[in-house]
Amino acid sequence: KLFLFLSQTECLKNQQNNNKPHIPPDAGGEGGLTDTQREVLERCLHALRNAKNDSQTLAALLLITRLCPASQLDKPTLRRIFEAVGLNLPARLLVTAVRGNENSGLPPHELLSLGTALLAALSTDPDMASHPQLLTTIPLLLGILANGPVSNQQKQAAQEQTQAGEMDQSPDSKVKSAESSSPESNPANVAKSAEKSKTSKQKGDDGSTSNGISPSKETSPSDSLDEAMAADCYQVLTAVCALPRGPDQLLSRGAVPALCQAVEQNQTCSHEKGLALLGCLLSGKTKDKVWSKHPAELLTLLVRLSKDFCLSKDQARLDMCSQLVQFLPPIGVAVESEELKGAVSRVWGVLRPMMQAKLTPKQIGTILVLSACLLDLYGWEMVGPPKFCCLMVNRACVEVRMGLEEPPGNELSPELQHTLTGCYRIMEAAIEQACSPGLSQTAAPSHSSISSLSLQQSRQVLGVLEEAFSAVVYHLQQxxxxxxxxxxxxxxxxxxxxxxxxxxxxxxxxxxxxxxxxxxxxxxxxxxxxxxxxxxxxxxxxxxxxxxxxxxxxxxxxxxxxxxxxxxxxxxxxxxxxxxxxxxxxxxxxxxxxxxxxxxxxxxxxxxxxxxxxxxxxxxxxxxEPERVRKDQCFRTLEALLSEALPVLVHKPRLLVLAANYCTLGLMIGRLKSTPSGPYQGYGNWRFFSSALRFLRSALDSGSSPGLVTVSISWEESWDDVAELWRLGLQALGGSVRAQPWITTLVREEGWLKHTLTMLDQCSALPDQHTQEALEEALCAIAEQCPACKQEIGDMMMRNDKGALSCMRNLKKSVRVK
Known part of the structure; x- marks a missing residue:
């Protein structure tokens, strides 16, 4: 059995490594097989399909790999072999190894090695990789990578299941049971396991540290993860990840905490293959989901990678720039984490001398992309002194000019496009900071902010930005x-x-x-x-x-x-x-x-x-452009939209600024229309102006204190944004009344005139002169177009000559009050 196991493992690895076989041009039939080989293959396939025990299955597999090398088999033939073997055998081997069945005839480590090798070979076929039975083995594979081939937790779970009498289950149910009982099937358990592993590190007499294993004990084969087994596990996980729903399948089975633990424990192949697989899971649509679910594990991993980045040398450090980009959190996630801030600060400290060195376009590209991502996280706060900020913006602008000022027809490589996208973000951040000097004043002053640039440095930055955007314009013209x-x-x-x-x-x-x-x-x-x-x-x-x-x-x-x-x-x-x-x-x-x-x-x-x-x-x-407004049909469409929307918006306090825009825009259009005096012109018009009058009226409040008019509570928070729109709206109301006299009927019916006159009569002054002028203009227009309104205004002014109303000289002339 041992010879059979070793031979089969070797042959399967041959098959796996040659999953894209070279088929001779003159070969026919089953890939490049001879007639004799094809006859033997058919017999072996028959034996595989009708095998009564594992020994017969393995014997048939061994014969196939000996007589029909993988290099001579095409994909359809390999698929026939895979389907004949099935997933039941490798899954059962893993479960048997995990549960420590002493009747298996092989040590658990060898069972795992054979099982993972078979799964790795089978996973090269996408249909096999997506099979539910293969997916149930994922927690076991993750456990192997995180904790070694047969972890203590797995042994304990196996003992408990043995006592419960679960060893008589069918092969499929055994796999599912192992999945549910394995600590790696639950992300929380993996995290706990990682914590236990960290706290169980013991130091020997020489001060050395081992990953959860006492140096005084010899490491048994079952406690070590050999490279071949690790590669097989990663082959299966990578094949699953490549499926359309693969990332979700891995995430739901605890892949992230397990892989983070493998990297933390420095398990075999974890840095080469584990980080690459994590990078795939942290890209695209799943990034936000993964970070929200496993922030602690990913932050610990990022801190470790940032330390490795700072300690690495030359080319290795340049290569790590792209890797770090993958593991940075989405914007808004853990921004307040002091641990993350410390990691970002250290990375900036290493990037500064790198940015100043003489680099090739490819090298500077990876540095600029990483810099852009760090800017997205914390802005200019940690970048460095103003001189370095200028240098970084300058280098980004130079790359944009060199990349975009190519003759028409030259296609940009994907790598260059990625670099330029990062450069764009640096340029955008420079513009945002340069045009928002007040932002840095809300926090403690920082000498590292780009807002600390001298006048000469600011001019230099603006100059290189203009040159870069000239290149952008040139590129877009083509x-x-x-x-x-x-x-x-x-x-x-x-x-x-x-x-x-x-x-x-x-x-x-x-x-x-x-x-x-x-x-x-x-x-x-x-x-x-x-x-x-x-x-x-x-x-x-x-x-x-x-x-x-x-x-x-x-x-x-x-x-x-x-x-x-x-x-x-x-x-x-x-x-x-x-x-x-x-x-x-x-x-x-x-x-x-x-x-x-x-x-x-x-x-x-x-x-x-x-x-x-x-x-x-x-x-x-x-x-x-008043004439264009009168003639262009799109403005009629706009009027209909405003008539529908404003009555809704006036009841939504959070959308007050949008309501002010809609109200003012509609009134400005209304002043350009000319309609005869008489009833309102259509329900839409009536609805809009009715809502506009109620909206304008709600801005000011005479309050409880006599003689003082203030901005109403509902408008107070947004007043800086809407004050000018409100005043312009009042002026436009006057123009609309002159163009459409029927509006004066609404002015009285909606109570706008009575409310305004009462407020002005009771108060001694308005918030400011501009507000008084806007109200006065609207009242003058109403008085000119409506005799009844004119009479009402005049009567109010005659009764009180001390309020804000009495200060409106133009209005006095309109109603002929001395």
Whole structure:
């Protein structure tokens, strides 16, 4: 049996290592087999399918591997062999070894070696790798990697199960029972096992430390993990991980804590294969899930890797840059952890001299990507002195220029695209910090902040950023619609938008010339005309990202909106935007966003700044292009949207800023319409203006103190954001009343006029002069268009000549009160 076991293990490893066989061109039939070999193979397959015991199965396998080398077998033939062997035998071997059955005839270590070798060979077939019976062996394989071939916990579990009389179960149920009883089947148990292993490390007389084994005892074969067995275990786990649902299968069976323990215990192959497998589990859509479930284990692992990084030398350290990126937590996870902060600080300390050294493009690329990820975690707080901040931004900008200023038609390699994406994040972070000097003042002053740059250093940073974004503009000018679904184009587009949000005076002609692409790109994605799958995958997998959300198609326009808000206020760019039908694009965006917002009924609605910014851009068009507003059908669509939305928004305090934008935008459009005097013009108009009057009225409160008007409690928190909109809304109300006199009926019916006059009569002063002027303008327009309102205002002014109402000189003239 021992000879059979050793021979079979060796042959199976041959088969596994040659899972992509070389088949001679003239071979026919079963791969490259001769007629005699094919006849023997068929007999062996028959013997495998009809074997009455394990010895017959192993004998047939041995004969196959001796007479039919794996190099001569094609994939269909290998599959026939795999199906004939099945998963029952290797699974039973593992369970027998774990339970320590003395009647097996082989030591547990040898049973495990044979079982893992068989599983490794079978797992090369995807169908076998996804088989439920193979999946049930995963906790056992993880236990082998974390604790050694036959751990004490497994022996104890086996003894308990033996006493319970469970040894008579069927092979399949034995596997399931072993899975449930094994400590490795539960992530919490693996973590406890790792803790026990750490606390059980004992020091010998020479001061050496062993992983849970006393140096005074000899290590038995069953307590050591040989490289072949470890490689077989990792082969199975890696094959499972490659399946569509593979990562979830591994996570649900405790893979992360077990692999972390294997690395912590420095088990065989753990650094080579274990870290690679963990890296796969920590990439893409599963990263957030894994970190939320196992933060302690992953943080301990990251701290260890950061220490290894700091202690490594030259090329090894450069190679570890990419590895560290995989193990950094998602943004917002464990940010307050002092242990994590310490690890990040140490890594920055090592990166500084590396950044200053003479490096190849590939070497500097890995350093810049790691730097970008560290910036995502803690910003500029730990980066270093201002001089180093300048150096890092400069090196990122140089890489962008070198990468993007290639002649048209040159394709960028995936490695270069990954590097440039990291460089973009560094550039974006530099812009954010440079334009938000107040952010660093909220915390303790830090000499390491980039906000501590001298005037000369600031000019240098702005200069290199302008040169880099010139290269970005140049690259985007060459992009045609067939590449709109390319994730790298989106990353480049997003980076440019972050700069345009703060800086539109530089490169004005180049940016204006690029507007057809910027608008076309945003419209294509908003309308779903481009392939979105690649972008969806990229959004989930990108390591340099401030958020991991599903792709909706609105993302490009969201990033472009701040720039549109600036550009629509300038005549030259605005004319180009109008030729590109940009107002219709903005209305479409607001419509889609409103539908999405309505769909969240019952959920506390969060503020959406992008909708507010879209309103600001449309407001610019409304103020500067009245004729376009009167004629363009998209503004009729916008009016209908505002009439539907404002009555809902006035009852949502968290969306007060959006309500102020909708109210003001609708009133500004209303002042451009011309309707005869008489009843209201349609239910939609009546509904909007009725809601607008109630909304405007709710801003000020005369309060309990006589003579003092204050901002109402519901508006107080957002007053800095909405004060100007409220005043502009009052002015627009006056213009709307002049254009549509029927509104004066609503002014009286809704109680706006009575409320306002009472408040002004009772108070001695308003919060500020601008507020008084806005109210006065609205009241003057109402007095001019409505005799009854004029009479009511005049009567109130005659009764009291000391309140805030008496200070409105223009209003006195309108109602002819001295």
């Amino acid at each position: 992009v045609d619609q067939s590449r709109y679904g390319d994730p790298f184009i989106f990353a480049t587009f997003r980076s440019l938008c972050s700069w345009l949000a703060e800086e539109t005076s530089c490169l004005k002609e180049e940016v204006t010339g690029l507007l057809p692409f910027l608008i076309g790109y945003s419209r294509s994605h908003l309308q779903g005309e481009s392939s979105e799958q690649g972008l969806s995958d990229w959004m989930a997998e990108i390591s340099v990202s401030e958020e991991r959300k599903a792709w909706t198609g609105k993302e490009p326009l969201r990033y472009l909106l701040p720039a549109l808000c600036h550009l629509s206020a300038e005549e030259g760019p605005r004319k180009v935007l109008l030729t590109l039908d940009t107002p219709a694009l903005l209305v479409n965006f607001l419509s889609q966003s409103w539908i999405s917002l309505k769909g969240k009924s019952g959920v506390v609605s969060a503020r959406d700044p992008s909708m507010e910014t879209a309103c600001s851009a449309l407001l610019n068009f409304t103020v500067t």
